[in-house]
Amino acid sequence: MHPQLTILLEMQDLRLQRAALTDEPGLDRLETDEFHVELRAALEALDEKIRELQEQLDAPIRARWERGLPHLRRMVVPVIGGVCYGCFMAIPTSRVESANETVQTCENCGRFIYVLP
Ligand SMILES: [Zn+2]
Incomplete structure (x- = not known):
């Protein structure tokens, strides 16, 4: 995988982790001051x-x-x-073949793509 793609995936993972910390149902039950300090x-x-x-990008x-961040949870x-898997449109075969060696985006939705075999 392209190193920049690895960074993008790590960033996305951290963002989703962040969202989970603030959205997770049940977390709001832990209404202690101590918890809020730790959460912050x-x-x-x-x-x-x-x-x-x-x-590093x-x-x-x-x-x-x-540019994508305000609208897209998964970039x-x-x-x-x-x-x-962002928009469920077909990606041309030639782009699929080179997707992990270069940083590519979906022509339809603009998300970064990586290929799973
Ligand atoms: Zn797409």
Whole structure:
């Protein structure tokens, strides 16, 4: 896998982890001050790590990532059986074949794609 794709996947994972920390049902039952301090610290640590990773991205990739973020929860999606799992449109075979060696995006939805065999 292309190193930039690996970074994108790590960033996405951290963002989803962040969302899970704030959205998870049941977490709001832990209404102690101590918990809120820990949660805030955890979110800050995640944000810091995401920023670090973001700085390692090439400028055009970073720009695309930032453009997609407000609307898309998942900016990096797998291609399985030649189909983008962001929008379920077929990806041309030639692009599927080179998807893991270069950083590619789906022409239809603009998400970054990686290929699962
Ligand atoms: Zn797509």
